[in-house]
Amino acid sequence: MNIWELIIVQPMTNILLVITMLVKNFGVAIILFTLLIKLLTIPLTAKQVKSRREMADLQNDPQYKKIMEKYKDDREKLALEQQRIYKEKGISPFSSCLPLILQMPIIFGLYQAIMRAMASTPVELLKLERIIYPFLDVNKIIPIQNRFLWMDLGQPERLYVFGIGIPVLAILVVLTSWLQTKAMETPDAGGDASVAATTNSMNLMMPLFMGYLAYQYSAGLALYFVISNLSTMLIYALMGEMNWKKLIPSKKDEVVSKKVIETTLISEDNDEEVQEKQIKSSARPSARSAAKKMRPKKMKK
Amino acid sequence: MKTKYLKILLLAIISLFLLVGCAGGPLAQSTPGLNANDTHVFLSAVNKVYKIDLENGMEVWRYPADNTRMVTYAPVMFQDEEFIFGDMFNKLHKLNIDNPLQKSWESTDAKGWYQAKVAESDGIVIAPNTDRNIYAFNSNDGSLLWKHEDNFAFISEPLIIGQTVIISSQNHKILFLDLKTGNEKDKPLDMQGAVMAAPYYLEETGYIYVGSLGNEFIAIDAKSHKIEWRYDGSIEKLSGIWAKPIYLQGQLIFNDDNGNIVSVDPYSGKENWVMLEQGKMLAGLAAVNENSFIVAAEDGSIKLFDIDRKPLLQFNIEKATIYTTPLVTEKLILIAPVGAEYTLYAYPIETTGMPQWTFKPTK
Numbered sequence: 222m223n224i225w226e227l228i229i230v231q232p233m234t235n236i237l238l239v240i241t242m243l244v245k246n247f248g249v250a251i252i253l254f255t256l257l258i259k260l261l262t263i264p265l266t267a268k269q270v271k272s273r274r275e276m277a278d279l280q281n282d283p284q285y286k287k288i289m290e291k292y293k294d295d296r297e298k299l300a301l302e303q304q305r306i307y308k309e310k311g312i313s314p315f316s317s318c319l320p321l322i323l324q325m326p327i328i329f330g331l332y333q334a335i336m337r338a339m340a341s342t343p344v345e346l347l348k349l350e351r352i353i354y355p356f357l358d359v360n361k362i363i364p365i366q367n368r369f370l371w372m373d374l375g376q377p378e379r380l381y382v383f384g385i386g387i388p389v390l391a392i393l394v395v396l397t398s399w400l401q402t403k404a405m406e407t408p409d410a411g412g413d414a415s416v417a418a419t420t421n422s423m424n425l426m427m428p429l430f431m432g433y434l435a436y437q438y439s440a441g442l443a444l445y446f447v448i449s450n451l452s453t454m455l456i457y458a459l460m461g462e463m464n465w466k467k468l469i470p471s472k473k474d475e476v477v478s479k480k481v482i483e484t485t486l487i488s489e490d491n492d493e494e495v496q497e498k499q500i501k502s503s504a505r506p507s508a509r510s511a512a513k514k515m516r517p518k519k520m521k522k
Numbered sequence: 523m524k525t526k527y528l529k530i531l532l533l534a535i536i537s538l539f540l541l542v543g544c545a546g547g548p549l550a551q552s553t554p555g556l557n558a559n560d561t562h563v564f565l566s567a568v569n570k571v572y573k574i575d576l577e578n579g580m581e582v583w584r585y586p587a588d589n590t591r592m593v594t595y596a597p598v599m600f601q602d603e604e605f606i607f608g609d610m611f612n613k614l615h616k617l618n619i620d621n622p623l624q625k626s627w628e629s630t631d632a633k634g635w636y637q638a639k640v641a642e643s644d645g646i647v648i649a650p651n652t653d654r655n656i657y658a659f660n661s662n663d664g665s666l667l668w669k670h671e672d673n674f675a676f677i678s679e680p681l682i683i684g685q686t687v688i689i690s691s692q693n694h695k696i697l698f699l700d701l702k703t704g705n706e707k708d709k710p711l712d713m714q715g716a717v718m719a720a721p722y723y724l725e726e727t728g729y730i731y732v733g734s735l736g737n738e739f740i741a742i743d744a745k746s747h748k749i750e751w752r753y754d755g756s757i758e759k760l761s762g763i764w765a766k767p768i769y770l771q772g773q774l775i776f777n778d779d780n781g782n783i784v785s786v787d788p789y790s791g792k793e794n795w796v797m798l799e800q801g802k803m804l805a806g807l808a809a810v811n812e813n814s815f816i817v818a819a820e821d822g823s824i825k826l827f828d829i830d831r832k833p834l835l836q837f838n839i840e841k842a843t844i845y846t847t848p849l850v851t852e853k854l855i856l857i858a859p860v861g862a863e864y865t866l867y868a869y870p871i872e873t874t875g876m877p878q879w880t881f882k883p884t885k
Binding site: 341342343344345346347350359360363364366367368373375376379381 | 694714715716735736779845
């Protein structure tokens, strides 16, 4: 067993199995385990959100924009100026990445633990048997009750309606992934049309890819994806980072997005001042400002 | 507003079509399935069944020959000029041995994977499935005769003695079902752990032998379905037992997954000898001839012993992990590892460790 298995996968698998033993249902255990991990990683998420806000605010700062424009042809100078501003404002550009990097092993471990515990073939069961801690009774753990609602969590999920197998969970994975990426989209792409296009295509491709995995692999994994997406959305919503407006679009939004494109097209020809005005008028609201806009509405209710 | 909702709806529909249409099939880690008749070996590996000539290792045919989607690891079962096997697309196939395109029937009644070899008796095919059912089909037309449901997936080969189907259950039980109706003929026999190994019947003693993950190996009277004896030898705690035992010259020999190999008297369960920790092994033992047997460990090492535990030969398949029990034919020892250079290795019975031929599917 390698170090990764020993310090991440094995403990997480055993925790998942203990939860399964307690609740006597693997589906419920996956849900609880996913929520538990999400709760434990909230401090990291909060840190990430805070850094992201600071960066977003900075990018909308007129002084920062001025400097960006001023030194756009001198990369070295631009880098130096950026460093100075970061220092002045006490921002670290990597601090939003660090919590994400720290979360990665936990997320991968969680995924692998669930995959391990959903053993369906003799080889997979053998491998599971071997990573169960000696103080746990293998005979109380294996076999794992994979039945949850209409699903067999160890196998790809299909809900049979009139003999047709519908991959309900895979569809839910696509939808929740799309909702999540859409509502948590980085608030400002700097008005760059190509960046926006890449983001849009990623926002579409990632949910499809996740759905493909959910369709191919065991239902337990798909269940984890759905719960993970929903809990992430909830956590971000509680932190005021969900831009629900993106999911409930209005005509105003469509006009705004058209303006973004127009701004990008004309920005190169206009002088600094004009450009600044246009950016101000067309920039999509940051998550923070969107959240602020939403708050009074809630209070009115 | 409406456009956005239409987009969401369109996305859902596209994803549904993409998921249903483009998916390659279920993904699971399993082990190649092996079975042979007098002239050919049939290898079930990943997405094909291969018919291979025992003389020279040449592929005769593969099924499906085209890119039709299928995943299978279950060994085939022969029935006259046909063979039956199940796949992980929830289908059971009965095909002609010489020309697999001549299909007798195909069943799509099950909702889960077929992982084990099926059994047949009196024109009834018994097929365990991971959807927690054991299915019985009419061998002639594939029509469903009955199904018996339990709480957990069935993944081991059933045994049929007379009119009784005996099957291992992960639910810490051995089930005894009526071949014709699927009803319980007797109360299930409680075991101490999940039973993964297929039961083994020895006509000479009239006992059924089986081990479980609950540190036990037992003999069951095939008539009364009561436990006759339980292994209580020098190994204080057996590890999980995943494979059937073998019978050689009055000795019943079994192994656990820690590589402990035990020989007992089949009537009394009294221990003859033990060999400790011969390497981690999921695969079972295979009798090579009347005096020797072969042990294939997970690490790719293959050992040949005589009936008195004397080592005869040891060799290794490079980079191999072996989970499948070796198959011994009249002239060959067949080993199907995973991760090795070849998918199938054939060694002569009087082996020196040099394969007679190897097989690797061509693209």
